Every structure is written in C-alpha cells, then in structure tokens.
Amino acid sequence: NLPAHVRVHEVGARDGLQNEKTVVPTEVKAEFIHRLADAGLTTVEATSFVHPKWVPQLADAEELFPLLRDVNAELPVLVPNARGLDRALALGARRIAVFGSATETFASRNLNRTVDESLAMFEPVVARAREDKVHVRGYLSMCFGDPWEGAVPIGQVVRVAKALLDLGCDELSLGDTIGVATPGHIVALLTALNEAGVPTSAIGVHFHDTYGQALANTLVALQQGVTTVDASAGGLGGCPYAKSATGNLATEDLVWMLDGLGIETGVDLGRLTATSAWMAERLGRPSPSRTVRALSHK
Numbered sequence: 479n480l481p482a483h484v485r486v487h488e489v490g491a492r493d494g495l496q497n498e499k500t501v502v503p504t505e506v507k508a509e510f511i512h513r514l515a516d517a518g519l520t521t522v523e524a525t526s527f528v529h530p531k532w533v534p535q536l537a538d539a540e541e542l543f544p545l546l547r548d549v550n551a552e553l554p555v556l557v558p559n560a561r562g563l564d565r566a567l568a569l570g571a572r573r574i575a576v577f578g579s580a581t582e583t584f585a586s587r588n589l590n591r592t593v594d595e596s597l598a599m600f601e602p603v604v605a606r607a608r609e610d611k612v613h614v615r616g617y618l619s620m621c622f623g624d625p626w627e628g629a630v631p632i633g634q635v636v637r638v639a640k641a642l643l644d645l646g647c648d649e650l651s652l653g654d655t656i657g658v659a660t661p662g663h664i665v666a667l668l669t670a671l672n673e674a675g676v677p678t679s680a681i682g683v684h685f686h687d688t689y690g691q692a693l694a695n696t697l698v699a700l701q702q703g704v705t706t707v708d709a710s711a712g713g714l715g716g717c718p719y720a721k722s723a724t725g726n727l728a729t730e731d732l733v734w735m736l737d738g739l740g741i742e743t744g745v746d747l748g749r750l751t752a753t754s755a756w757m758a759e760r761l762g763r764p765s766p767s768r769t770v771r772a773l774s775h776k
C-alpha cells in the first residue's frame with residue numbers, strides 16, 4: 479500500500495546551501511528557487527531568518543525573499559525565535575519552520591539552548607504565527623542517531639515530537655540529520671509515534687544520504703502512510719552544526735523512484751535535473767546525485 483501522490487518539500491536552497499563555504503550570490507539563489515518552482519516543486523524552502531553569524535550563507539534573507547514574489551510555490555523559511563519571526567513576517571512570509579532537536583548536544587550546538595529551553599523559545603513563535611494564520615512546520619533533528627550521543631532512544635524522540643505538536647505545529651519533519659538510520663528504525667519510530675497518538679498525516683520525513691539509505695528509508699516511510707518527503711535538488715547539503723552530515727536525499731533520486739512506482743509528484747524530472755546541473759556549475763563541482771549524473775550523460 480503506497481500513496482497515489484507525494485508532496486516533495488524541496489530544501490536545496492536552504493539545507494542544501496547553508497553548508498556551502500563560498501557565499502552564493504543572492505541573484506543565483508533567486509534564480510535557483512524560480513527554476514525549482516518551474517520544475518513543478520510546490521514547496522520550496524527559501525532561506526533562514528537565523529543569526530547571520532551562525533549561518534553566514536543565509537545572511538542575505540532580507541535581500542533574497544523580496545526577489546521571490548512571483549515564484550509559483552509555497553516558500554517556507556526557518557525561524558528559531560521571536561527575532562527571526564519578526565524578520566520573516568515583515569517580509570510577508572506565510573510559512574515558517576521552527577527546528578528542535580531530540581538530543582541535548584545538538585540543541586546546544588545548533589540553538590545554544592537545552593531541548594526544553596528551545597521548546598520554550600519556540601512557544602511564543604508558534605503561537606504568534608498561528609494567530610497570523612501562518613503555517614508552522616516543526617523540524618525535529620537527530621531522530622535516529624547523533625554524532626556525539628550515538629543512537630537516540632525512541633522514547634526521547636517521541637517526547638519532543640509530541641511537545642512540538644502540542645505547541646501548535648501543523649506538521650512535523652523527522653530529521654535523520656546525519657543519515658545513519660536504516661529502514662527498521664524508521665518503522666519502529668513511526669510505529670511509536672502512531673501509538674503515542676501522532677497522526678501520520680502530520681509527519682514528513684527528512685533524510686540525509688550519508689550511508690546511502692535515504693531512498694530505502696523513504697520507501698518504508700511511504701508504506702507506513704507518510705506522504706510528505708523532504709529532498710534537496712542535486713543532493714546538495716549538510717548541516718553546519720553536525721559535522722558528519724552529508725547532503726539530503728537528492729530530489730532527482732526521489733522523483734526517479736516515485737515516477738517508477740507511478741506515484742505522482744508534479745515534478746518534471748528533466749527540468750529539475752537541468753536546474754541541478756546548472757547549480758552544480760555555479761558551485762564548481764558535480765552533483766552527488768546518481769540520477770542527475772545518469773541523466774546528464776545521456
């Protein structure tokens with residue numbers, strides 16, 4: 479039992495670029511996002527309103543966001559706190575994402591807070607966003623393994639997941655930030671969340687492909703009823719505050735599999751691959767996506 483339709487949540491312009499050392503010009507980011515939407519992606523995460531010193535690559539959020547007015551897609555942005563929300567709302571953002579952690583070490587390194595302090599930081603953000611009818615995604619990082627703490631107990635993940643939903647998040651994205659999960663672990667976590675009363679319809683999956691498991695993990699998540707999948711065009715990415723993280727599942731690899739399964743995404747694989755090949759040229763190195771490489775050499 480597989481879904482008929484999957485919503486791809488494209489994160490290339492945010493998760494993909496945030497780790498790039500060389501700052502990509504704002505106009506190139508804007509063109510990238512336009513091209514992703516033109517390829518049929520309906521949700522294109524655009525940037526982050528975080529502290530510019532923490533993620534210098536995305537320090538141009540104020541310049542970039544106004545260049546996206548005519549993009550035909552939802553454009554969620556990351557917002558960690560009230561200051562970030564002010565910045566995002568001032569530019570008219572209609573979708574935000576807060577980002578929590580299942581582990582203390584990553585919460586401290588990524589947000590300079592404990593897990594509970596970060597939830598307290600998000601609480602007024604989510605409340606104010608909801609008052610303004612802004613859609614809120616809650617990312618949850620380190621759901622499977624953490625580079626400092628090792629395997630992450632499922633109960634710990636379920637607790638923070640429920641807390642994020644209790645704050646009022648409309649959806650939850652389960653992050654395998656360093657890409658260590660394997661399919662059995664995905665089934666175990668989704669089962670535990672289900673038993674804890676979390677509706678599968680509120681869950682998205684966010685896999686990094688460090689060990690080549692992202693597609694296998696995605697397939698079992700779909701079999702469990704998940705229909706929102708995060709992916710990054712060309713497999714760009716990594717997290718600046720989690721050293722062992724490589725790129726996300728490549729959107730092209732995902733769409734190749736879903737096309738083959740007859741699952742509809744609305745994405746035009748040819749246009750998407752051309753976009754990632756174009757971006758790879760801008761970044762000066764080839765895309766790590768197998769599908770991009772295969773289709774580019776045809």
Ligand code: HMG
Nearest residue numbers: 527528529532558561562588589590617619620653655717
């Ligand atoms: P902090 O140093 O504790 O900040 O950082 P603070 O609250 O103490 O404030 C210090 C100063 O920063 C103040 O200025 C604030 O105004 C300013 P001062 O009064 O001293 O002049 N400030 C800001 N300025 C601009 N925008 C803001 C902002 N907030 C405070 N939003 C903070 C705390 C949360 C700000 C910091 O830790 C931060 O920005 N972290 C972001 C890290 C990040 O973006 N990581 C990557 C995204 S997460 C990820 O990639 C994982 C994911 O993909 C899922 C997965 O794979 O698992 C989502």
Ligand code: MG
Nearest residue numbers: 493653655717
């Ligand atoms: Mg990520």
